[in-house]
Amino acid sequence: MELYLDTADIDEIKSAFNIGIVKGVTTNPTILLKTRKSRENSIRDILKYSKGMVYVQTVSEKYEDIMSEVQSLLEFDNKRIGIKIPVTPDGIKAIKELSDKSIKTIATAVFTTSQAVVSALAGADYIAPYINRMEQNEIDAINIIKEIRNIYEMNNIETKILAASFRNMEQIMRVIKAGAQAVTISYELFCEMFNNYLTEKSINKFKEDWDELNDKLKNSF
Known part of the structure; x- marks a missing residue:
C-alpha cells in the first residue's frame, strides 16, 4: 500500500x-494554479521539502512536445522527478519511450x-484512475x-493502480478494498485519515x- 500527497502547498508537504x-x-496544472507560483519554483520547493518521487504532469499534447517538456522537467532531478502523462495516443507513445529509458511514469x-x-502495454509504472470524476459521470x-x-x-503486469481524485474518505477506502495498490490524496483527506471522535475520547x-x-x-505517601 502506497500513499502519495496530491498537493504543491509547501506547508502541507512539510507537515505530512x-x-x-508518505x-x-x-501534482498537476490545477494543483499548481493554487500556489500562484511558477511550475519551476514549485518543483524546486517540493523537491526540497519532500522525500521520494515527485510526479509532474506534462501539458503538451503532441509526442515531440511532450518529450521536449519531459527533458526540461528531468533537469530538476533525473532520479526523483517522475512524469505524469494523460492517456492519449501521443501520451502513450511518450510513456513507452520513457519506460524504455527507465524513467518513472504515471498514465x-x-x-x-x-x-x-494500453497504459500497461506502454510500461507505465502507475495508472491514475480519477475516482470522483468517474462517479460524477455515472461510471x-x-x-x-x-x-x-x-x-x-x-x-x-507490474503497473500499479494509483487512484486519484477523491471527495471523501469513503471513496478512498472503497478503492483500496477494490484492489488499488496506491492512492494520492489531498492534505485535508490525509489529515482526516487520523481523525475519529472515539480515538480522541479514548485519549482524553x-x-x-x-x-x-x-x-x-x-496522596498515599
Whole structure:
C-alpha cells in the first residue's frame, strides 16, 4: 500500500512528510494554479521539502512536445522527478519511450479499463484512475478498479493502480478494498485519515485516568 500527497502547498508537504508514511508527491496544472507560483519554483520547493518521487504532469499534447517538456522537467532531478502523462495516443507513445529509458511514469486521467490496458502495454509504472470524476459521470469506479486489477494479475503486469481524485474518505477506502495498490490524496483527506471522535475520547480518558493515578500515588505517601 502506497500513499502519495496530491498537493504543491509547501506547508502541507512539510507537515505530512514529518509523519513519515508518505511515499511521494503528485501534482498537476490545477494543483499548481493554487500556489500562484511558477511550475519551476514549485518543483524546486517540493523537491526540497519532500522525500521520494515527485510526479509532474506534462501539458503538451503532441509526442515531440511532450518529450521536449519531459527533458526540461528531468533537469530538476533525473532520479526523483517522475512524469505524469494523460492517456492519449501521443501520451502513450511518450510513456513507452520513457519506460524504455527507465524513467518513472504515471498514465493519468484514466477512466476506462481499456485505457489501463494500453497504459500497461506502454510500461507505465502507475495508472491514475480519477475516482470522483468517474462517479460524477455515472461510471462504476469500483468495478473498473476491480477489472483492471484482475487483468493486471492475470497477465503478471507490474503497473500499479494509483487512484486519484477523491471527495471523501469513503471513496478512498472503497478503492483500496477494490484492489488499488496506491492512492494520492489531498492534505485535508490525509489529515482526516487520523481523525475519529472515539480515538480522541479514548485519549482524553487515558489522560484523566493517568492524572487520577498520579494523584492517588501522591496522596498515599
